[in-house]
Amino acid sequence: MLAAVGRGSVGFVEEFGRLGHFLADTIRAVADLRTWGRQLFPMMRRVGVDSLPIALFISAFTGIVLALLASYIFTAAVPIYFVGALVGKTTMMELGPVLTGLALAGRVGANIAAELGTMRVTEQVDALETLAYDPHAYLVLPRVIAGTLMFPIVVAFAMAMGIFMGWLAATTLLPITTAEFLRGLRLFYVPFDIQFGLIKAASFGFVITLIGCHLGLETRGGAEGVGSATTRTVVYSAEMILVLDAFWALTLLRPA
Amino acid sequence: MIAFRELHKAFGPKQVLRGLSVAVQDGETLVIVGGSGSGKSVALKHVVGLLEPDAGEVEVDGQVVSRLRRTELTELRSHIGYVFQFAALFDSMTIFDNLAFGLRRRPMGEAEIRTRVAEALRLVDLPGAEQRMPAELSGGMRKRVGLARAIALRPKYLLYDEPTTGLDPVTAAVIDELMVRTREALGVTSIVITHDMRSAYTVGDRIAMLYEGRIRQEGTVAEIQQTTDPVVRQFIEGRPSPRGPEAAAPPSSDEEVAVKESQR
Numbered sequence: 001m002l003a004a005v006g007r008g009s010v011g012f013v014e015e016f017g018r019l020g021h022f023l024a025d026t027i028r029a030v031a032d033l034r035t036w037g038r039q040l041f042p043m044m045r046r047v048g049v050d051s052l053p054i055a056l057f058i059s060a061f062t063g064i065v066l067a068l069l070a071s072y073i074f075t076a077a078v079p080i081y082f083v084g085a086l087v088g089k090t091t092m093m094e095l096g097p098v099l100t101g102l103a104l105a106g107r108v109g110a111n112i113a114a115e116l117g118t119m120r121v122t123e124q125v126d127a128l129e130t131l132a133y134d135p136h137a138y139l140v141l142p143r144v145i146a147g148t149l150m151f152p153i154v155v156a157f158a159m160a161m162g163i164f165m166g167w168l169a170a171t172t173l174l175p176i177t178t179a180e181f182l183r184g185l186r187l188f189y190v191p192f193d194i195q196f197g198l199i200k201a202a203s204f205g206f207v208i209t210l211i212g213c214h215l216g217l218e219t220r221g222g223a224e225g226v227g228s229a230t231t232r233t234v235v236y237s238a239e240m241i242l243v244l245d246a247f248w249a250l251t252l253l254r255p256a
Numbered sequence: 257m258i259a260f261r262e263l264h265k266a267f268g269p270k271q272v273l274r275g276l277s278v279a280v281q282d283g284e285t286l287v288i289v290g291g292s293g294s295g296k297s298v299a300l301k302h303v304v305g306l307l308e309p310d311a312g313e314v315e316v317d318g319q320v321v322s323r324l325r326r327t328e329l330t331e332l333r334s335h336i337g338y339v340f341q342f343a344a345l346f347d348s349m350t351i352f353d354n355l356a357f358g359l360r361r362r363p364m365g366e367a368e369i370r371t372r373v374a375e376a377l378r379l380v381d382l383p384g385a386e387q388r389m390p391a392e393l394s395g396g397m398r399k400r401v402g403l404a405r406a407i408a409l410r411p412k413y414l415l416y417d418e419p420t421t422g423l424d425p426v427t428a429a430v431i432d433e434l435m436v437r438t439r440e441a442l443g444v445t446s447i448v449i450t451h452d453m454r455s456a457y458t459v460g461d462r463i464a465m466l467y468e469g470r471i472r473q474e475g476t477v478a479e480i481q482q483t484t485d486p487v488v489r490q491f492i493e494g495r496p497s498p499r500g501p502e503a504a505a506p507p508s509s510d511e512e513v514a515v516k517e518s519q520r
Contacts, residue, residue: 122342122344122347123340123341123342123344124344124345124346124347126301126306126338126340126344127338127340127344127345127346129304129305129306129333130304130306130333130336130337130338131333131357131358131361131405131409132330132333132334132358132361133357133361134326134330
């Protein structure tokens with residue numbers, strides 16, 4: 001039992017060490033702007049624009065459920081316009097970034113791991129190196145930068161969709177007017193709410209793409225190795241999203 | 257000149273190279289033969305710094321590859337063309353972009369790149385294939401494109417990793433002929449890794465046999481053909497070992513897969 005725990009701990013530390021080394025190589029590749037610069041905009045479209053449909057789909061239904069949930073929780077003791085406050089606050093600060101992040105861990109992270117893993121096992125990554133390209137500059141940096149820049153934009157759209165659908169559900173299914181919903185929405189709103197959600201989204205984008213690239217390029221074996229890298233990317237990314245979620249709450253939300 | 261000096265490499269408990277030493281003189285073609293999983297591809301990857309030796313060194317033009325800084329290694333790689341076993345073409349790019357990819361690292365205009373790509377495709381008998389995708393090509397055509405990608409760079413050295421493996425005898429003969437023609441046209445120094453003896457006799461100036469991690473015998477084609485070494489004879493004649501399959505040089509396919517996987 002103790003030996004198993006020990007092996008697990010050593011494995012975790014080793015994995016973290018390799019990720020640190022990988023990150024250092026990626027940072028070093030920033031100087032090779034000529035290589036990663038050309039890849040950045042196509043990658044921003046793939047990571048960001050192509051992710052919008054799934055993000056909007058998830059946030060639309062989350063907004064509806066939040067409005068109904070709020071009306072169920074807020075009985076006579078709490079004014080009905082608090083529905084707007086709950087929908088707005090939770091969508092901007094928590095559910096928008098976290099649910100979108102989890103969905104994109106599957107869509108973006110798995111896609112990156114499968115693509116780079118396949119390139120690794122078919123020797124395309126070796127071919128890149130022999131043609132004098134640095135895989136960190138050509139493959140990793142554009143994906144990590146695109147993820148870090150585009151996740152907040154996707155999450156901003158998801159926030160807007162969530163609040164819009166929350167309003168639609170509230171005004172059509174509940175005894176609440178648009179004016180009351182907006183009153184609730186403004187009640188506890190501070191600009192930091194959005195900033196908080198977007199900071200989290202950027203950190204999720206960074207971590208998901210970094211893990212996808214790292215595990216993709218570390219792939220061994222054939223199809224089974226690619227499958228394993230893809231699965232591990234989704235699992236590790238989901239875990240890291242939850243850890244980062246708690247980290248940002250502890251760092252930025254704790255009362256002084 | 258490329259020289260392997262006392263090269264050792266292990267992957268986990270599996271010791272693949274145990275003091276490999278052999279040299280390739282400028283302008284010649286050295287063929288390294290050996291059973292599957294004997295470490296031929298491992299040795300080749302050390303030449304371009306895709307693997308680092310545990311001990312020993314590989315020297316290219318007087319530079320020890322494992323001691324080079326990243327920029328120096330990139331510079332060295334620009335003089336070496338590598339033809340991968342399964343071509344390793346970038347499957348999201350057209351054939352033109354595959355060939356132009358390495359050229360775009362160099363100070364060359366687009367017109368010059370187009371000319372160079374067309375020349376290389378002509379040399380491998382695939383003129384006009386620029387706009388096709390790798391998935392549309394047969395295995396033999398992909399290998400030819402892989403060769404074209406390497407020679408488009410006009411390298412000083414060409415490294416071939418199992419260039420005829422998996423091909424039918426006619427296509428394999430075509431690839432052999434292309435390798436000979438490439439050498440005559442470009443005057444390159446080549447290392448060819450193969451276990452296809454017919455190919456080795458056709459393209460090689462010298463042949464070296466890798467066995468148990470080191471060179472068992474090296475010599476001209478005629479010397480190898482007349483060898484009295486029982487291990488080399490057994491290999492070149494393709495006879496099973498009298499002591500059974502386990503005693504033959506090639507390890508099991510599982511072992512081969514394990515070594516290939518652990519290289520990455």
